[in-house]
Amino acid sequence: MKGVKCTNCASVFYPKRDCCPKCKSTKLDETEMGDSAVLITHTELWAVPKGISQMPLVLGIVQFDNGARVLGQLTAKEVKIGMHLKPVWAVVRKIQEKEVYGFKFEPV
């Protein structure tokens, strides 16, 4: 899972972007996000949009060891703030009938 690290202020972001929202530098290097993240907030969504088949859809925001915060679907049935998660590559939804891939988070 590849994000970016700002060479100026060392902040890490995912997904990749061209400029640092913290210090505005455009000098960002690709960086490996790693496997270690912690859940900081979550929700169980019952009003799912078109293209999502899970009911309910469980979403969360995780914080990686490198400081980056990332949003994704959670695979676990039982979730708790502070639980340890790792990213897995999977189909996340359909957009106009085509499958779209992204990183979900599963318990470690």
Added chain:
Amino acid sequence: MPREVAIVGCGMAQFGNRTDKSLMDLLKEASTKAMEHTGLGETNVSALYVSTMLAGELTNQTAIASALADELCLVPAAADRIENGPASGGSAVKNAYLAIAAGLFDIVLVVGGEKMRQVPGDRITDLLATMTHPTAEYIHGVTLPSLAAMFTRLYMNKYGVERKHLSMIAVKNHENGLKNPYAHIHRKITLEGIYSSPEAEVNNPVIADPLRLFDMCPISDGAAAVVLCSADIAKRFADKPITVAGVGQATDIHAVSQRPDPTTLNAVKISSQQAFKMAKLEPKNMDVVELHDAFTILEIAESEDAGFFEKGTAHKAVEAGVTSLGGKLPINPSGGLKARGHPVGATGIAQVAELTWQLRGEAGERQVKDAKKAFCCNFGGFGNNVVSFVLKRED
């Protein structure tokens, strides 16, 4: 030297499930009412700004501002469509302000509207979700309610906001909405019905936990319009012109997860500070406020980030009744988005219309006594574009 700008009239087409009128009809209704309220008579409008987020998508008509100019016989007035998501209305009013302040136009009609209800709910949810970050949010099935829910959970854990505070806001706004003839929802709800009774589990079901049905504004059709003009001619139309004393606008990092503090609405903070600074006023000077409560939690968060309460304390003010119609700082006397409804492009203009009625003493049963200074903020996306205004009545 920028000119002073005044608001001299407003009008609304009732928000709701408007199967009776097309989008164009709704825009015309609000516009006509606003122009009549102003008492324009034979005076020509120099420009028209039309605010709508979904018009081309949902109704088969693009370039709607140009079309409306002809429908209203305002030709050859200048006309633009303004789109800024749910902050389209605020942006449209801002653009009218800019044009008049710059001396380009003297009298401008701003109207916003939406027809959103005749489309299946999951399609609307998805369309609104396209405002979110495409790769960081949208592809994961994120919807605005889910972002608001995760935001709410963080807020509850950090500041001690509880479900009952959110329900109190819903009850208050429904109560206010009963007094607003233009509101979508005219239905009393009680704290017992949506929160404390065992039945509340079914009455107020979870939509995106911890947010429930009565924490979310409805999907509405409707339109709202205001007329602005250069202050030096305002007395022609209104005994008590309302001055646009302060304007502010700011953006925020798109993906909520990437914001340094996901519980701070930085665009609300910055845009409100800009508006207060320009008006040479402070939050504590305000008599009445309209906030963008697409979700009940936002009324709490915006009231703090706009400076009305210390961060993390607004829920206590709600509990103490400070923000109800009879309280020290009435918030959303119109019923807010929760009860007034939320035809996306119309909302920002409806906020300005409400405050105009309030400051002119024309708000009927929901009148805030002696309202002279008012604030509103129109919240785009999930807070990544916010337009704020400070309005005051010249005495």
Added chain:
Amino acid sequence: MENIDSMLSLDWDIPKKPYPAKAITLPTGSKMVVREISREEVPFLLDAIRPLLTISADYYDIVSARMYAELLGWYRYRVRNEYCLVGIVDGELAGIVNNRLYDSKTCISYHTMALKRGGRVGAHLFAAKQEHAIENLGVDQILVTAESPIGFNRWMVEWNLEPRQGMQHELGGANAYALTKEGYYLRKSKLVFGERPVPQALLEEALHFKVVAPDMVKDART
């Protein structure tokens, strides 16, 4: 002739317990009385449903047509083991639900119609009719289907309905989903509410309900 008449003339043929009325607090703070109706009251319900027969939006026409037929069928002794509960708010008919027992162990879920909207009337009445089947009439399972896909997705999960492959629902042969006795009791605390007994004055009002023009309601499902 008599033989054929008794063959076609259908009524309850298994033990039948009455539904004890209850009062439910709605979002407005008003109380909705849920009670069972007698066959004699069916004509009033038909009056209430008739205006919806021509509304095609949200499947109103088909749901109201089917419910009309079901209730009329029961009234005229052509449907076996059917029962009907109504919800009354402020003395006015707010919603109607009906089911019929296939046999002493299986109930067929018929329809749910909310005539007043925005108050979660349909959700509460659906729960009540299933409560009656499981708790009072003692069935092991209730077979459910729906005309409207909107919301059925969520209901399936909320009520933990189990798909019954290869079993057609009586209503047109759609796939049947089962609410089992076990499933009902697992979910009951989150879905089934109400207070008993109903205060006398409220019950009186509910016994003599008025039928007013229905709101164009969103909730109409089996």
